[in-house]
Amino acid sequence: MRRYDPRWLIVTSANLLLWWLTGLANHYVADYAVFFYLGGLLITYAALRLDPKQGLIATLLTGLMVDALEPVPFGTSLVLFSLVHLTVLYGRQRFPREGAVFGIVVALLANLFLFIALSFLLVGAGPRPASAWLRIFGDLLFSQLAIFVVAPWFLALQDRAMELAEIHPETGRPVAR
Amino acid sequence: MFPKRFDQARPFVTLGIILLAWIFLPLAVKSFSRATFFEIQAPLTVADSFVRDLQTFWANRLHSKDELLKAGQQVAGLIARYEYANQTNSYLEAEILRLENLLKIPSMPDFRFEPARVARRDFSGWWQRMIIRKGSNYGITVGAPVVFAGGVVGRITEVHRYTSVVDLITSPTLRLAATVAGDTRPISYQGGLNNSFASPRGTVDFVPLDVYATPSASKHLVTSGLGGVFPPGLTIGEITNLEPSADGLFKSGEVQLDQRLGTLTEVTVLIPLNPEE
Helix, strand or coil: CCCCCCHHHHHHHHHHHHHHHHHHHHHHHHHHCCCCCCHHHHHHHHHHCCCHHHHHHHHHHHHHHHHHHCCCCCCHHHHHHHHHHHHHHHHHHHCCCCCHHHHHHHHHHHHHHHHHHHHHHHHHHCCCHHHHHHHHHHHHHHHHHHHHHHHHHHHHHHHHHHHHCCECCCCCCECCC | CCCHHHHHHHHHHHHHHHHHHHHHCCHHHHHHHHHHHHHHHHHHHHHHHHHHHHHHHHHHHCCCHHHHHHHHHHHHHHHHHHHHHHHHHHHHHHHHHHHHHHHCCCCCCCEEEEEEEEEEEEECCCCEEEEECCCHHHCCCCCCEEEECCEEEEEEEEECCCCEEEEECCCCCCEEEEEECCCCCCEEEEEEECCCCCCCEEEEEEECCCCCCCCCCCEEEEECCCCCCCCCCCEEEEEEEEEECCCCCCEEEEEEECHHHHHCCEEEEEEECCCCC
8 A cells, every 4th residue: 555655744844833933033023123034944954855756845835835924926935945946956966965064054045045036026115225225134144043043953853753754754765763 | 767968957847847837827726825825824823922812811910909909090090081082082073074064075984993913023124014813704804004002003905814914104015195294285105114123214205395304303294194095194103304305396204103013912903984986
């Protein structure tokens, strides 16, 4: 009998948890005019550790989830996340992708790209773009710092979830605990 | 088996297919997906605000009887003041109605007040929004103005089953017609100056040349009532500086907004009683 493969569900659920926690943090720091964006971290595990099909499903669902909550044209995050995911997928064989340090580096770079891409798409709406860039730079700095702190925990969480499900993230084969 | 060169390009072929599929996907499917994905996450968004309410409830239970008695006395004083204001308000409303009938002018828009708890604040450099815990289940409509004790909060931009999204006056995406208090000439207000660790600010454009404002002698900015969304006279903020615009025909400047906008826990939605068809 064919075994159900829950890898995409595990990663999407973990992403949903992270997105919720980020929203919660943003709620509390709203008064200080600080904002965390951790989009890059949502792609990292799916792009580095999962097999291409399962990883892409998780990334696409995460993109749709993020798009539903953000006031951007629906599909913006879907396309940007897919672009980053597939770029990482293209080059991942050449790097030590199992390592946590490499995961953090990928998350930081992916987040940097996503943040800048979103800023270019959205900053035109403001009355003083120069002033808006100052705030965006501040938010980017805080977001990158947050990723640096959160990424090891989040990658380990997804690894641990795969272990609990007794499934190998890349091959999908059952593994003994 | 694909040749090696195609295998290398496969991720980008996949990206192309995703892009094409997304472009040609019908709008109805996209709208349905957006609503579905929002509603899937809505319980999570709302749950933490209920937990916060519970925390506040238990924190308030710890207050002593003396503190409660003191608070009760303050509330009694406030009720007396509001009762007097209510009587004055009734008299003024009757006077407005009499003048409308006498002068045959169209009546002012009427609203139903719907208080709502803030579930989530989402203030970035790109947008400034909040999610409130009432939606179409309470008859909230897109475009309805949202206010608090300090004036305008923003406007409803999305309505879901149990939640709504408010675009704040600090948001660069919100524009509205305003006037300087005591003046009738309309000026344009737009949010969007939100530096980190600083109070929120907005901008005004098309200000007449004879209006002056400095940080020490600021001008009170209120809604004009034009456009039919916001009733006139609601506080937006204080104009703290004005400078001639590039064309020299008008002035532009900055508006200091209420600091409490970043910590709101409860707002009121004004739902039009007779929305224009």
